Amino acid sequence: MAGEALQDCSLTGSPVAMQGMGIIVGMTPPPPPADNANDPNYAQKIRAIADQLTAWEGPIVVISHVDPDGDALGSTLTLARALRRLGKDVTLPMEPPAFLRFLVEEGELSGPLDALPDGALLAVLDVAELARSEGAPHEGAAFVLNVDHHGTNERFGDLALVNPGSAATAQMIKDVVDALPVTWDEALATPCLTGMLTDTGTFRYANTDRDVLRAAGDLMGHGVSYVELTDRLQWRPxxxxxxxxxxxxxxxxxxxxxxxxxxxxxxxxxxxxxxxxxxxxxxxxxxxxxxxxxxxxxxxxxxxxxxxxxxxxxxxxxxxxxxxxxxxxxxxxxxxxxxxxxxxxxxxxxxxxxxxxxxxxx
Ligand SMILES: [Mn+2]
Known part of the structure; x- marks a missing residue:
């Protein structure tokens, strides 16, 4: 749930996706897809994602969903920072909401791309339907990576890891970064913990479980100031x-x-x-x-x-x-x-x- 967002969960749907699901406009929609199962190959796919990213020599573009929330920004910013430390050419097109801008450093984000660079790997995080992604077109990607925790995810892309049991996509990105040859520190852990905090309503919503608390505990051990972060995330004008x-x-x-x-x-x-x-x-x-x-x-x-x-x-x-x-x-x-x-x-x-x-x- 999106931190509440849930995302807000800016979890809006689109008529385009409905049509893609073969629904005739005007008819009663079918019941929700039952596919809320976790990925049975979770650990192997985390390894495969880390290997794919480590080996990738071309540009990497990281995007998330429209109306980005704490998980959208937290997941993408964590992955982008980790990949830049590996010397990768990373673009992160995103316009975060005002209350999250304190997380972002100068020059880390870009405006929306009209086209992907040649030979780009497109990492799509926290996006259930490609039609709801924002920041770059998906056409022309050399490789599409899909990491998400929405049960309704369309399982698009060349490598898709969808795990509805994960409280936040940031929790899955934490596992990816654990598998990359980078060292955690406050700059990586803070946006990652933000995604978990906002999608669980600061560990109060129904998706809060032992696994996300353990993952958050690991991140607190990497120098995040928990009290400062949770306080700052509540500031509003x-x-x-x-x-x-x-x-x-x-x-x-x-x-x-x-x-x-x-x-x-x-x-x-x-x-x-x-x-x-x-x-x-x-x-x-x-x-x-x-x-x-x-x-x-x-x-x-x-x-x-x-x-x-x-x-x-x-x-x-x-x-x-x-x-x-x-x-x-x-x-x-x-x-x-x-x-x-x-x-x-x-x-x-x-x-x-x-x-x-x-x-x-x-
Ligand atoms: Mn999310």
Whole structure:
């Protein structure tokens, strides 16, 4: 789950992917893919990835998903730094959200690429669908590497390691870097731990397990200041808190309080300049209303409404968002409804939520 993001989990889906799955627009989507199994060849693939990267002599381009979150930036920055230490020619095209920019040093990131350099290895991290990648086209890559923890991952690429049991892609990148001939230090460990922190909600979400805590413990042993990092990751501008007040005024508790729902409107974004960039984790506030099994944030955009969903077992945020053409994890997922009004979006979302709640009567 994306740190909450989940990603936010910016775990939005795309109609393109839906079409790729053979779904006819207008028909009821099928149930979520059952492929949430971990990769049975995990250890061998980590070794193969490390060997492939170590041997690669051409350029390497590292990308992640649209609306990058802490795992997207943390995974890519950790891998890029490790590979640069091995003398590799690495490009990392990304525009991180404001609250993560403190992690980045001058010159580490680039703007989006129009084309891949000749002979490039493209490493795609934390991206379930190629259509949701950002920063560089995938056409023309000499080799595509896919490392991700979304169960809905399309298993694209020449070498794909997909492990839904990993709490964060950063946890998988930690294993890759362990297998590379580089020495861990604070500069490598800090972004890597960030990915684990944001995708687990600072080790509070349902994906938090012994393995991710052990991996995080290893990174703390490499010089990360845990208290400083977790503190810094919570910093937000004043406008964030001003807008939070307005968003909380929209709070509703449908389905007898089994769900919580709130909205960020275009008017709020206009009123609270600068808050939009960091508003994704408001859903992390309303998920803690007593009795709520599923929390939903609607974010109005010019041409679409973005949906962020957080759920506690047995309710599946993934099932709700796949119903809406999106995707993500069981506990945290997202979708994007294009060309609809806020009211239409809300009705569609509530219908999908009701269907999932009906599967698990309280
Ligand atoms: Mn992730």
């Amino acid at each position: 004043e406008s964030y808190y001003r807008m939070l007040g307005a968003v909380m005024d929209t709070l509703e508790l449908p389905f007898g309080g089994r769900a919580t729902l709130a909205t960020v409107t275009l008017a709020m974004k206009a009123r609270f300049q600068g808050a939009n960039d960091d508003s994704d984790d408001y859903v992390g506030v309303i998920r803690y209303v007593e009795g709520s099994q599923v929390a939903i944030m609607l974010k109005e955009h010019e041409d679409a409404v973005k949906i962020s969903v957080r759920a506690r077992a047995p309710i599946s945020a993934q099932a709700i968002c796949i119903e809406l053409g999106g995707g993500g994890h069981v506990a945290a997922a997202g979708a994007k409804l294009v060309g609809v009004t806020l009211e239409d979006a809300k009705n569609q979302v509530l219908a999908a939520v009701e269907k999932e709640l009906d599967r698990h009567p309280s």
